[in-house]
Amino acid sequence: MTVRQRYDGIVAWFSEHMPAAESELRYKDPYQLLVAVILSAQCTDKRVNMTTPALFEAFPTPFEMAKATAEEIYPYIRSISYPNNKAKNLAAMARMLCSEFGGEVPSDLEQMQRLPGVGRKTANVLGAVLWQKEVMPVDTHVFRVSERIGLTTGSKTPLQTELTLEKHIPGHLLPVAHHWLILHGRYVCTARAPKCGECGISAWCRKYAADRRAKRAERDGE
Structure with missing residues (x-):
């Protein structure tokens, strides 16, 4: 799978299933x-x-x-x-x-x-x-999820992650994409026990593919 295919698949899934993702912080102004x-x-x-x-x-x-x-x-x-x-x-x-x-x-x-x-x-x-500025805020969820699913590779700093995501995600989607990744990391792709069985983007996830290959290799070696 190419990087472009991964981004296109993930962006398309979130666009369909979480079109109105927004901050969970409560504020009035x-x-x-x-x-x-x-x-x-x-x-x-x-x-x-x-x-x-x-x-x-x-x-x-x-x-x-x-x-x-x-x-x-x-x-x-x-x-x-x-x-x-x-x-x-x-x-x-x-x-x-x-x-x-x-x-x-x-x-x-x-x-x-x-x-x-x-x-x-x-x-x-x-x-x-x-x-709605075309920027990508990177918190711990965005940083972790982006590297795990394969949107970044070997990213060392939040700035590296930010610039990579801004390069590959269409600019007009960056404000909502920020919330996609935060909410995904908060409720599905959690740090310690990711819920891969419930994940809608597993088909494009680098770690999920690697885990499946490892399990097949383990079975083949038995």
């Missing part, structure tokens, strides 16, 4: 999504969604959050991973968002990355979700 994505680093969306209602009630806009100290934000996010660092980042992010961007999340992804706590992946998530 760009500010809330920005906060939620910052909190989601090395933390589950489920935990973030349990945390943000009280946080947004206390700080409904970036202007309220900008007035708060990290110590005041911390109690609302203490159940999140790395709460101390994230509280500091949220306080600093809100201050810069208000002082330099008028409280509006910038749609320019390079400008967005100037905000404390915002790296390339976070900026790409907001770009893809809010403005």
